[in-house]
Amino acid sequence: xxxxxxxxxxxxxxxxxxxxxAHPPGKALSVRDVTVWLARQPERLTNDQAQKLKxxxxxxxxxxxxxxxxxxxxxxxxxxxGEHLNEWITQVQADELPALHTFVTGSGxxx
Numbered sequence: 196x197x198x199x200x201x202x203x204x205x206x207x208x209x210x211x212x213x214x215x216x217a218h219p220p221g222k223a224l225s226v227r228d229v230t231v232w233l234a235r236q237p238e239r240l241t242n243d244q245a246q247k248l249k250x251x252x253x254x255x256x257x258x259x260x261x262x263x264x265x266x267x268x269x270x271x272x273x274x275x276x277g278e279h280l281n282e283w284i285t286q287v288q289a290d291e292l293p294a295l296h297t298f299v300t301g302s303g304x305x306x
Contacts, residue, residue: 224251233265236273260290 224247232240232248240248252259264287271279287295 233262234269236269237266257292261292261295264290264292264295 229248229251232244237245252262267283271277271283284299287299
């Protein structure tokens with residue numbers, strides 16, 4: 196199934212990769228759709244959701260890294276491993292991803 200990608204994103208990264216189409220039929224994905232998929236445990240995604248998320252993160256290395264960091268944070272919280280939070284914060288700060296830096300700064304518990 197193809198996914199609509201906003202025109203501004205297409206201009207920044209070039210032509211849509213395989214699996215993503217500039218003007219497919221059906222509903223375009225929302226930011227909320229992708230955010231939910233990023234936060235969900237991978238094994239709880241449907242095959243369709245997993246394929247779409249894989250195609251989206253393949254388009255953008257920064258989003259792929261954010262997906263990794265968000266899942267690592269979710270696992271820390273789900274497994275109640277707060278003792279590893281400072282390690283996660285240090286890794287996020289090293290990634291140079293401003294959106295997650297804002298989250299880390301807002302958490303009030305940096306190293």
